[in-house]
Amino acid sequence: MRPAAAPPSVVIVGAGFGGLWAARALSRLPVRVLLIDRRNYHTFLPLLYQVAAAEIEPEEIVCPVRSILRRSPRAEFLLAEVGHVDLGLRTVNAAGREIAYDYLVLSCGSITEYFGVPGAAEHAFPLKTLEDGITLRNHILHCFERAAREADSERRKALMTFVVIGGGATGVEFAGALAELVRRPLREDYRALDFREVRVLLLEAADSLLRGMPERLSAYARARLVSMGVDVRCSSPVHKVDRCSVHFGDGSSIATETTVWTAGVRGDASSVSSALRTSSGGRVQVLPTLQLEQHPEVYVIGDLAVPAKEGRPLPMVAPVAIQQGEAAGRNIARQISGAPVVPFKFRDHGMMVTLGRNAAVFSAGGVELRGFIAWVGWLAVHIVKLIGFRNRLFVMVNWAWDYLFFERTVRLILPGPVTPAHPEGEERARRQ
Amino acid sequence: MRPAAAPPSVVIVGAGFGGLWAARALSRLPVRVLLIDRRNYHTFLPLLYQVAAAEIEPEEIVCPVRSILRRSPRAEFLLAEVGHVDLGLRTVNAAGREIAYDYLVLSCGSITEYFGVPGAAEHAFPLKTLEDGITLRNHILHCFERAAREADSERRKALMTFVVIGGGATGVEFAGALAELVRRPLREDYRALDFREVRVLLLEAADSLLRGMPERLSAYARARLVSMGVDVRCSSPVHKVDRCSVHFGDGSSIATETTVWTAGVRGDASSVSSALRTSSGGRVQVLPTLQLEQHPEVYVIGDLAVPAKEGRPLPMVAPVAIQQGEAAGRNIARQISGAPVVPFKFRDHGMMVTLGRNAAVFSAGGVELRGFIAWVGWLAVHIVKLIGFRNRLFVMVNWAWDYLFFERTVRLILPGPVTPAHPEGEERARRQ
Numbered sequence: 034m035r036p037a038a039a040p041p042s043v044v045i046v047g048a049g050f051g052g053l054w055a056a057r058a059l060s061r062l063p064v065r066v067l068l069i070d071r072r073n074y075h076t077f078l079p080l081l082y083q084v085a086a087a088e089i090e091p092e093e094i095v096c097p098v099r100s101i102l103r104r105s106p107r108a109e110f111l112l113a114e115v116g117h118v119d120l121g122l123r124t125v126n127a128a129g130r131e132i133a134y135d136y137l138v139l140s141c142g143s144i145t146e147y148f149g150v151p152g153a154a155e156h157a158f159p160l161k162t163l164e165d166g167i168t169l170r171n172h173i174l175h176c177f178e179r180a181a182r183e184a185d186s187e188r189r190k191a192l193m194t195f196v197v198i199g200g201g202a203t204g205v206e207f208a209g210a211l212a213e214l215v216r217r218p219l220r221e222d223y224r225a226l227d228f229r230e231v232r233v234l235l236l237e238a239a240d241s242l243l244r245g246m247p248e249r250l251s252a253y254a255r256a257r258l259v260s261m262g263v264d265v266r267c268s269s270p271v272h273k274v275d276r277c278s279v280h281f282g283d284g285s286s287i288a289t290e291t292t293v294w295t296a297g298v299r300g301d302a303s304s305v306s307s308a309l310r311t312s313s314g315g316r317v318q319v320l321p322t323l324q325l326e327q328h329p330e331v332y333v334i335g336d337l338a339v340p341a342k343e344g345r346p347l348p349m350v351a352p353v354a355i356q357q358g359e360a361a362g363r364n365i366a367r368q369i370s371g372a373p374v375v376p377f378k379f380r381d382h383g384m385m386v387t388l389g390r391n392a393a394v395f396s397a398g399g400v401e402l403r404g405f406i407a408w409v410g411w412l413a414v415h416i417v418k419l420i421g422f423r424n425r426l427f428v429m430v431n432w433a434w435d436y437l438f439f440e441r442t443v444r445l446i447l448p449g450p451v452t453p454a455h456p457e458g459e460e461r462a463r464r465q
Numbered sequence: 466m467r468p469a470a471a472p473p474s475v476v477i478v479g480a481g482f483g484g485l486w487a488a489r490a491l492s493r494l495p496v497r498v499l500l501i502d503r504r505n506y507h508t509f510l511p512l513l514y515q516v517a518a519a520e521i522e523p524e525e526i527v528c529p530v531r532s533i534l535r536r537s538p539r540a541e542f543l544l545a546e547v548g549h550v551d552l553g554l555r556t557v558n559a560a561g562r563e564i565a566y567d568y569l570v571l572s573c574g575s576i577t578e579y580f581g582v583p584g585a586a587e588h589a590f591p592l593k594t595l596e597d598g599i600t601l602r603n604h605i606l607h608c609f610e611r612a613a614r615e616a617d618s619e620r621r622k623a624l625m626t627f628v629v630i631g632g633g634a635t636g637v638e639f640a641g642a643l644a645e646l647v648r649r650p651l652r653e654d655y656r657a658l659d660f661r662e663v664r665v666l667l668l669e670a671a672d673s674l675l676r677g678m679p680e681r682l683s684a685y686a687r688a689r690l691v692s693m694g695v696d697v698r699c700s701s702p703v704h705k706v707d708r709c710s711v712h713f714g715d716g717s718s719i720a721t722e723t724t725v726w727t728a729g730v731r732g733d734a735s736s737v738s739s740a741l742r743t744s745s746g747g748r749v750q751v752l753p754t755l756q757l758e759q760h761p762e763v764y765v766i767g768d769l770a771v772p773a774k775e776g777r778p779l780p781m782v783a784p785v786a787i788q789q790g791e792a793a794g795r796n797i798a799r800q801i802s803g804a805p806v807v808p809f810k811f812r813d814h815g816m817m818v819t820l821g822r823n824a825a826v827f828s829a830g831g832v833e834l835r836g837f838i839a840w841v842g843w844l845a846v847h848i849v850k851l852i853g854f855r856n857r858l859f860v861m862v863n864w865a866w867d868y869l870f871f872e873r874t875v876r877l878i879l880p881g882p883v884t885p886a887h888p889e890g891e892e893r894a895r896r897q
Contacts, residue, residue, distance in 0.1 A: 099654040222531040
């Protein structure tokens with residue numbers, strides 16, 4: 034036991050929305066906060082699809098964690114992969130040593146869930162990390178470069194066919210952005226290509242897009258995507274993915290060099306501790322206060338947390354993580370001061386999904402907006418929420434440019450996570 | 466032979482300064498131009514050192530080749546590695562096929578030259594490509610992250626020791642930028658580190674920095690770097706580089722995790738054709754008209770070219786490549802119209818080297834400038850020359866921000882060419 038005089042130490046695993054907001058909530062308290070992440074930057078994941086669609090640059094959606102923590106003088110940052118959490122000893126293994134904690138916040142987020150679809154993990158592009166976004170962008174641009182010199186018409190068509198699996202917010206937003214990338218900026222770059230051969234497909238297993246949205250908005254989103262040239266297919270579960278095609282249950286298939294998987298995410302607690310009780314989606318079961326039942330000093334928040342008893346799981350989105358991070362921080366403050374902890378209650382400010390350059394759907398407690406007015410709202414909310422003023426400035430300049438000139442200059446095949454040695458070799462650039 | 470009616474075809478290998486300006490010079494002529502590069506973007510190499518010093522973002526110094534070529538409707542772009550040039554058959558092997566040419570412009574640039582110093586190629590970081598810049602930036606930031614958790618004081622000092630080998634323009638500019646990165650933005654990020662342990666060394670084998678510059682400016686540059694905290698050592702040839710130190714002839718050494726090699730570049734013609742006659746620096750010998758002696762239809766320009774007979778080699782810098790690109794384009798036009806080709810003559814507009822945030826040295830035909838006024842000139846020239854208006858805008862915003870707030874927000878360890886799976890593993894991120 035540490036001497037009573039030492040301030041309690043709080044270890045936060047993960048610098049996503051949940052972890053950062055927990056650190057902020059603790060920043061004025063007499064506690065030592067250690068925030069651990071395997072990356073030195075926070076990623077604003079709601080805009081990741083725009084990186085993949087060559088709409089904004091990767092740097093515009095990230096911010097160094099140390100910059101964010103400057104306002105919190107008692108908070109420290111450790112760049113490390115967290116190996117194992119020992120709930121009994123109250124230690125976290127990271128950077129080759131055991132780090133003791135008095136309070137622990139687990140906010141490790143989620144990973145892509147392939148639901149066991151054969152070939153999906155090997156051949157589909159995920160869209161969950163900054164690396165994923167850069168890899169996918171590089172691949173899409175490479176496809177057009179290869180198509181430009183491909184004489185065989187079948188192979189050229191497969192290179193220009195893009196299949197997005199999953200009709201949730203990410204799939205809808207990415208399909209819209211990709212359709213717009215293709216419709217104008219790429220058309221000017223590749224004047225020799227016949228763009229009538231380009232296809233963007235959005236496949237959804239359920240019978241409508243954007244589950245959770247009111248039916249009218251879901252139908253509007255679908256009509257809007259179709260008008261942008263996206264081939265939207267609901268009730269189309271994918272049975273198999275291989276290197277150059279997507280297969281359906283009726284034996285039919287689509288030849289494509291690019292399958293993007295946005296159909297699901299799951300919690301990822303196993304790497305941290307096998308002692309955590311998880312639900313089917315890999316999410317850790319927590320009390321309404323966000324604590325572990327056997328360990329009131331451990332909080333689990335964001336995509337990783339799910340209510341242990343009654344109450345349905347909250348969506349795995351940024352607003353939930355942010356509010357849970359704040360709630361966990363406040364409950365830790367209450368524990369330290371001897372006050373009783375309180376249950377978490379989510380305040381739903383609505384869901385917004387953008388559809389291409391200047392339309393969106395927005396739904397919150399009976400309010401429904403769609404079209405341009407919803408898009409303006411979406412833009413304002415996302416730009417305000419982007420951490421870091423300079424990022425906001427750059428994103429605004431980029432957006433204004435895009436809007437005024439309908440030109441994307443971000444079409445760079447940059448050194449990605451793995452740079453193919455040769456243009457033909459970009460298969461190797463795929464993760465896994 | 467092609468029918469006389471078909472327009473002549475010009476193949477340009479390399480989309481650096483030389484290749485691009487050659488393509489531009491040919492854009493209004495009735496010729497088909499094919500520009501081949503292994504990357505889909507042009508890199509503004511004079512600012513690469515700022516990427517490595519986390520001063521600007523990689524995207525700010527690059528521009529898609531297809532964007533640049535939009536104004537030249539007869540020019541096409543091919544993203545491919547050029548395998549072999551057959552001067553007899555007049556074909557270029559690229560993307561798996563033989564491409565015939567009537568005129569060829571070779572502008573493949575240069576690669577890092579290690580002069581046979583043992584270990585340099587394996588253990589020193591080069592600074593020659595965008596990948597090099599990103600890799601080096603990620604490594605430097607990782608060094609501070611590792612130092613922040615390193616208990617052993619010797620290892621911590623080695624992590625915070627940065628050795629730059631080569632006192633030419635790149636070495637001087639990078640050492641200055643690195644000293645400034647360390648002096649203020651990193652100091653605020655790593656408050657627990659003792660920054661008196663940080664060392665930036667600049668090693669030069671000759672007895673002064675910036676050979677080619679007037680002595681007074683060279684001395685000023687040295688004094689300025691010293692005042693910024695750089696340990697400048699002239700007459701210090703390096704005898705060996707290994708994983709964690711730099712060795713001198715007298716048996717002494719410096720423990721460091723970061724050795725940056727900017728001491729030399731060489732032409733790289735061997736990959737393209739073994740039939741080319743090269744000088745000791747790997748540069749191809751050309752006539753005063755920039756043509757090959759035996760092949761008047763082949764032009765070699767930029768870093769790759771060297772005069773075959775009298776006349777001393779021109780410096781391997783952007784202005785030479787730009788002027789030679791234009792000259793080659795004009796000579797090809799003369800050949801097509803039956804006019805005699807003319808020798809190339811370099812118009813020297815001076816040499817400018819920046820020294821940190823707000824000083825520079827500038828020399829041109831007897832004019833010598835130094836300090837802030839030279840820096841303003843440097844800034845104006847480089848921003849105007851950056852291709853693409855949006856790039857200019859971003860660089861200006863970044864610069865203004867930097868200047869007003871002395872803050873660099875670009876301190877992101879981004880997914881690099883090879884992302885280390887674990888922070889400790891960044892050795893693997895080194896190229897080679």
